[in-house]
Amino acid sequence: MKIQRMSGYTALFSLCLMGFFILAAPPAYSTDTFKLKPGAKGTRCIKCHENFKDVLKRDYVHPLLKKGECTGCHVPHTSSHKSLLIADKTKLCYNCHQDVLPEKRRSAHDAVVEGNCTICHPPHGSDNRYILTKSGKELCFDCHKDMSAELSKVRFRHRSLDKGKGCLNCHDPHASGKSNFLLERDTPSLCTKCHQIEKLTFRRTHKNYPVTDKNCISCHNPHGSNNRGIVFDVAHAAVTEGKCTECHEGSPSLRTKQKNTELCRKCHSRTVDAALDKNRVHWPLLDDVGCLNCHGPHATKEQKLLKGSVVNVCGECHADTVQLQEWSIDNKNNERLCEPVKKGECTNCHSPHASDNILLFPQESNGMGLCGRCHEWQTHSTHPIGEKIIDPRDKNLTVECLSCHKACGTGNNPAMLPFSSTYELCIQCHPERRR
Amino acid sequence: MTKALVKIFGMIAVTLVSVLLLLIPFSGAAIKFKYITSIYADAQGVPLKQPEGVACNDQSHLVVADTGNGRLLKYVLKDGTVETGTVEIKIAQLSYPIKAELNSKGDVYALDRRKRRILRFTPEGTFKDYVEPVGLTSPAEYVPRSFTIDREDKIYILDILSERVLTLSPEGRYLRHLKFPQEYGFFSDIAVDYKGTVFIVDSVKGIVHSAAKLSTGFSPITKSLKEYVRFPASLTSDNRGRMYLMDKNGGSMIILGQDGSFLGRQSSMGWKEGWLNYPAQICINDKGEIFVADTNNSRVQIFSVVE
Structure with missing residues (x-):
C-alpha cells in the first residue's frame, strides 16, 4: 500500500517537472536554449535544401532566410503543420507582421483576413519588391480577372493604373482603416492627391461647380470607361x-x-x-x-442609370427576398429555378415604378398570364388550373401558378415550391392522399 | 432512508416545475391567437379581393378596405360572426383603399393609395370630406404612406415625402409634427397606443421607433427584428400597450411588449384558414378580437387572444 502511494507521488512529481520544463521552454527554436552548433538555425539546412541557394540570390529575400534563421518559421525535427512550420500557415506570418491587419479597419483584403499571405508573397524570396510573386497591377489581376477583362476593353483607363505602384496608387493591399474597398482614404481627398482642383482646366471642366467636397465616383469610374474623363x-x-x-x-x-x-x-x-x-x-x-x-x-x-445591378438595387430594401433568391440559386436540387430568379432580374415580373396589381406585377397574377409569358402552362395540363378552378384551401382563390410556386425562390425547396417536397404540397389540397 | 429522501426531493421538484408552468401564462410571455373565423364576402356574396385594410372598435364594428374591389365594407359582428348586413361604400372619390380606421364617433377613415389622400365618411358610409391638414407649416407638401387615429380622435399621418409624422386635430387642423429619426430604411406604418405614444415601423431595418406623447423625437425601442420577421409592414397596439407587428413577406404576426421585448410569433405563410399570405393591416379591439387583412388570400381572418 505504502509502495503504491510512493509511486503515485513520484508520478505526480514527474508530471509537475515535465509541466515546468514545457512552460519554461522557449517559444521557438530560434533561441539559443538548445546550445545549437553554429549554423544549425539555417545555414546547415541549405546544405541539403540546395534550391535555396538560388532563392538567396534573388533581389528580395525574407530577412530571416537572409540571416540564415530557417528556425524562425520552421521546426527542424517534427511539426503538426505542413512544411514543418512552427504554426499554421494562415497564422504564422502574423507572429511578426501583426500590423498588417489593423484592429480598427473599414475594409480588408480577403486573402489577408484568411491568412493566405503566400498568394501574393512567396515566403522565401522573389525578384519583386516586397517579395511579391509579380510586380504592379499584374499581381492584382491574377485574381481580379473581371477587372482586368473590363479594363482591356475600355477606351480610357485611369492613368494612375499604369504609373508608379499601379493599383496601389489608390488601394492599400492589406487593409484600410480609412475607407472602403481598401482605399487609402475616402474620395475626394484620395483623388485630389493627383488632381489639382484649383487648376483652371479642372474648374472649367466641372463648370465651376464646387465639386471638391463631393464624391468623385458618383460620376467617374475610378478604373476606366469609354467616356472622356472616365465618366x-x-x-x-x-x-x-x-x-x-x-x-x-x-x-x-x-x-x-x-x-x-x-x-x-x-x-x-x-x-x-x-x-x-x-x-x-x-x-x-x-x-x-x-x-x-x-x-x-x-x-x-x-x-x-441604376445604382447597381437590378437585384442589388432591389436588395437594398428587399434583402429578405433577395436572400431567398440567393439560397435558391445555391440549392443544387433546384434544377428548375426560374431564369429571371436565377439571373436576379426582378423587373421581369415586377414593374419597378408602379402597377395596378398587387406585388407590382405588370399584369394580374391569376390565370397563367404572368408566368405564361415564359412558361408553357400545358406542361401542367394534368392538374386543373385556371380561372374556373377554385382553390380548395380558400374559396376566394383560383388555382394558378402561384398556388403551388413561390416565384422569388423558396430557398432549399425543389421547383420553387413553398413546401419541402411535392408530397407536402399536394396533401395541402388532397389530404385524403396523406400517407 | 436515502430512497425516501430522493422521493421527497423528486416530489418537491415536480411541484415547483408545475407551479412555474402554471405561472407562465400570466407573466405575459406566452400569448397565443385562436382562430375564430374568416370573412370572405359582402352581404350579397360578392367575394373580397385582396383586402389590405381592417378597422375595428369595441362596438363590434368592422370596416374592411376591400382594395381589389375599390370599396369599403362595414360589418357588425357578434361573437365573431356577421350579425347584420354589410354596408358597402363605393364612390368615385375612392378607388384603391389600403388602410381603414374608425374614430370614437364611428366615423370611417380610409387611405386611397392611388390618389394618396385620406377620406372621411359618416358612420352610415356617406362621404364627408378629405382630410387635408389645415395650417400646415412648411413644407406644405406631404405624401401619406399610412395614418392612424388615437382615442381622442386626433389623426396621425406618416408623411414619407417630408419625413415626419403629422398630428392633426379631429377636424384636421395641424397641431405638431415629429421628424423621422436619422438613418432609417423605409417607414411603412404608424400606431398610437392608449397613452398617446406614437410608434412607427421601419420595414427595411426591422426596427420599431416610438415617441411618447410629449416628446420631441423618435427613438428606437427595438434592435433589428429581422431575426423574427422578414418585412414588417403594419403594426397596431392593444389596450395593454402590447404591439402587434405584421410580417408581410413572412406571413406572420409578432407580439412585442411595451418595452419592445419579443413576446411571441403567431401563424405562418399559407393558404388554409389560420395561415396568412402577404397580410396587411391588423386591428385589435378591447375585447381581444384580432382582425387581419389577409391580402393575398382575399379574406379577413378573425382571431382571439389566448393568454
Whole structure:
C-alpha cells in the first residue's frame, strides 16, 4: 500500500517537472536554449535544401532566410503543420507582421483576413519588391480577372493604373482603416492627391461647380470607361451635354432646382406621370429621395442609370427576398429555378415604378398570364388550373401558378415550391392522399 | 432512508416545475391567437379581393378596405360572426383603399393609395370630406404612406415625402409634427397606443421607433427584428400597450411588449384558414378580437387572444 502511494507521488512529481520544463521552454527554436552548433538555425539546412541557394540570390529575400534563421518559421525535427512550420500557415506570418491587419479597419483584403499571405508573397524570396510573386497591377489581376477583362476593353483607363505602384496608387493591399474597398482614404481627398482642383482646366471642366467636397465616383469610374474623363459608361444626357443647369441652380450653387421626383418629371414626365396614375406607385418613388433611391443622377455602370445591378438595387430594401433568391440559386436540387430568379432580374415580373396589381406585377397574377409569358402552362395540363378552378384551401382563390410556386425562390425547396417536397404540397389540397 | 429522501426531493421538484408552468401564462410571455373565423364576402356574396385594410372598435364594428374591389365594407359582428348586413361604400372619390380606421364617433377613415389622400365618411358610409391638414407649416407638401387615429380622435399621418409624422386635430387642423429619426430604411406604418405614444415601423431595418406623447423625437425601442420577421409592414397596439407587428413577406404576426421585448410569433405563410399570405393591416379591439387583412388570400381572418 505504502509502495503504491510512493509511486503515485513520484508520478505526480514527474508530471509537475515535465509541466515546468514545457512552460519554461522557449517559444521557438530560434533561441539559443538548445546550445545549437553554429549554423544549425539555417545555414546547415541549405546544405541539403540546395534550391535555396538560388532563392538567396534573388533581389528580395525574407530577412530571416537572409540571416540564415530557417528556425524562425520552421521546426527542424517534427511539426503538426505542413512544411514543418512552427504554426499554421494562415497564422504564422502574423507572429511578426501583426500590423498588417489593423484592429480598427473599414475594409480588408480577403486573402489577408484568411491568412493566405503566400498568394501574393512567396515566403522565401522573389525578384519583386516586397517579395511579391509579380510586380504592379499584374499581381492584382491574377485574381481580379473581371477587372482586368473590363479594363482591356475600355477606351480610357485611369492613368494612375499604369504609373508608379499601379493599383496601389489608390488601394492599400492589406487593409484600410480609412475607407472602403481598401482605399487609402475616402474620395475626394484620395483623388485630389493627383488632381489639382484649383487648376483652371479642372474648374472649367466641372463648370465651376464646387465639386471638391463631393464624391468623385458618383460620376467617374475610378478604373476606366469609354467616356472622356472616365465618366461612367451610362451617363445622364444632361451630364454628357454639360447641361448642369437643367437640374442644378447656376454655379456655384449645387442645389437642385426641385426636390425628388418632381425634378426628374421635368424631362421624364411621360414615365413619371404614367407611374403616378397607377393604383400602386412603388412607395420610394414618392418619398424625399424619389427616383434617386434606385437611379444615379449623373453616371453609373448600369443601364438606365441604376445604382447597381437590378437585384442589388432591389436588395437594398428587399434583402429578405433577395436572400431567398440567393439560397435558391445555391440549392443544387433546384434544377428548375426560374431564369429571371436565377439571373436576379426582378423587373421581369415586377414593374419597378408602379402597377395596378398587387406585388407590382405588370399584369394580374391569376390565370397563367404572368408566368405564361415564359412558361408553357400545358406542361401542367394534368392538374386543373385556371380561372374556373377554385382553390380548395380558400374559396376566394383560383388555382394558378402561384398556388403551388413561390416565384422569388423558396430557398432549399425543389421547383420553387413553398413546401419541402411535392408530397407536402399536394396533401395541402388532397389530404385524403396523406400517407 | 436515502430512497425516501430522493422521493421527497423528486416530489418537491415536480411541484415547483408545475407551479412555474402554471405561472407562465400570466407573466405575459406566452400569448397565443385562436382562430375564430374568416370573412370572405359582402352581404350579397360578392367575394373580397385582396383586402389590405381592417378597422375595428369595441362596438363590434368592422370596416374592411376591400382594395381589389375599390370599396369599403362595414360589418357588425357578434361573437365573431356577421350579425347584420354589410354596408358597402363605393364612390368615385375612392378607388384603391389600403388602410381603414374608425374614430370614437364611428366615423370611417380610409387611405386611397392611388390618389394618396385620406377620406372621411359618416358612420352610415356617406362621404364627408378629405382630410387635408389645415395650417400646415412648411413644407406644405406631404405624401401619406399610412395614418392612424388615437382615442381622442386626433389623426396621425406618416408623411414619407417630408419625413415626419403629422398630428392633426379631429377636424384636421395641424397641431405638431415629429421628424423621422436619422438613418432609417423605409417607414411603412404608424400606431398610437392608449397613452398617446406614437410608434412607427421601419420595414427595411426591422426596427420599431416610438415617441411618447410629449416628446420631441423618435427613438428606437427595438434592435433589428429581422431575426423574427422578414418585412414588417403594419403594426397596431392593444389596450395593454402590447404591439402587434405584421410580417408581410413572412406571413406572420409578432407580439412585442411595451418595452419592445419579443413576446411571441403567431401563424405562418399559407393558404388554409389560420395561415396568412402577404397580410396587411391588423386591428385589435378591447375585447381581444384580432382582425387581419389577409391580402393575398382575399379574406379577413378573425382571431382571439389566448393568454
